[in-house]
Amino acid sequence: ADLAAAVDHLAPDGPSAIAGYSFGAAAAAVVAARHPRVERVVLVAPPVDRFPFAFGPLSSSGVPVSILVGTEDALASPERVEAAVEHLFAVHHIAGAGHSFTRGLGELGRRVLELL
Numbered sequence: 001a002d003l004a005a006a007v008d009h010l011a012p013d014g015p016s017a018i019a020g021y022s023f024g025a026a027a028a029a030v031v032a033a034r035h036p037r038v039e040r041v042v043l044v045a046p047p048v049d050r051f052p053f054a055f056g057p058l059s060s061s062g063v064p065v066s067i068l069v070g071t072e073d074a075l076a077s078p079e080r081v082e083a084a085v086e087h088l089f090a091v092h093h094i095a096g097a098g099h100s101f102t103r104g105l106g107e108l109g110r111r112v113l114e115l116l
Helices: 002-010 023-034 055-061 078-085 105-115
Strands: 016-021 038-044 065-070 090-094
Touching: 002 016, 002 023, 016 023, 023 038, 023 055, 038 105, 065 078, 065 105, 078 090, 090 105
Parallel strands: 016 038, 038 065, 065 090
Antiparallel strands: none
């Protein structure tokens, strides 16, 4: 509800793009699937084993989705994320990055800006 309210407040008349990191990626996925003004979403390191993600409704929404994961992420491993996504969306890898992106943060920032 908070993210949807933020979209309404920040982009009351036009389209918006949103991004979510870790558990925030779950909120971003839900809002992107339901909010009429979200036109693009980037999910960063979604911990698919620890929280249910609504990839089916998100896929049905028609909103373009990009997913970024670190190759060394133990909470959102590329293999588990790719299996959960079931080829619905592209999963982009950040080499050497773990869940907190202490390595690869610059590349993560660049990729998020490109994808939004």
